[in-house]
Amino acid sequence: MKFTTKIPIGTTELLEDPTALIKNIDKLHVWALLFGIVIVAPGGIMFWKIIATxxxxxxxMDYPPEKFLPMLLVLxxxxxxxxxxxxxxxxxxxxxxMGFDRKSGLAFVSYSGVVSRRxxxxxxxxxxxxxxxIPYLLWIGGIEIKWAPGVSILNAIGSSGDIVILYILTKKEREKKYIQSNHIGLLKKTAPIIVNQ
Structure with missing residues (x-):
């Protein structure tokens, strides 16, 4: 794995590619943010309230900023x-x-190659x-780690974009079995492409 401070592939040509799974990354981020705030966060809280106080x-969330921000970075x-x-x-x-994007400051990983839809x-x-x-299941099993509910909910919100992409993947060109994976993570301007193989 290489470590970098920029997206490892070109991006403009991907957005213009008619086979791109996601053509408008900015629109995806807006939908993911709305999905995360309106559905995932309340849903995560609701599920955790069943088993936690x-x-x-x-x-x-009660961590002071000097403790919360490093925890968020590690997450x-x-x-x-x-x-x-x-x-x-x-x-x-x-x-x-893997790396941090210089422009956004966000962490990312990417895989540039063909992978199956599965x-x-x-x-x-x-x-x-x-x-x-897993933290939710551990808590149900009696292993109560103090930070698990908050981290679990924050990650669920952070996974909203991944869930939206998965939804798009299940709705688009289902007969194609492979994806040209160009970027997976929290960055703009790149999109996976559905390919025939």
Whole structure:
């Protein structure tokens, strides 16, 4: 895996490509943000309220900024690492890259290669499964980690874009089995492309 401070591929040509899965990344981010705020955040809180107290839910939110912001940075990095774990070879190859975008300051991982629709779906869902669902299941099983509800809900909101992309993937050209994966993460201007193979 390479470490970089810029998106590892060109972007303009991808947005003009008629086979791009996502043609308007800015519109995707708006929809993902709305989905995260209107549906995912209340849904996450509702599910956690079934098994946790209000005090447990706000534990992380009560952190002072000097503790909350580094925790959020670590969460962002771990979220992206979870995506990379689903890349071919667990992301440990020349086609994988990880870093922080200089312009946005956001963490990202990318895989430049062809993957199956099924693997692409797993890549999209991996952070949600690991950081949101597993802490919930552990809590149900009696392993109550104080920061788990807050981190789980924050990650669910952060996974909103991944869930929106998965929805688009399931609705678009279902007969095609492969995706040219160009970027997965929190950055603008790149889009996966559906390919025939």
């Amino acid at each position: 209000n005090k447990d839910l706000i534990y992380v 962002m990095l771990f979220h992206e690492i979870c995506h990379a774990l689903a890349f071919p070879g667990f992301g440990l190859n020349d086609r994988s890259a 693997r692409y779906s797993v890549i999209l869902l991996m952070p949600f499964l690991i950081i949101t669902l």
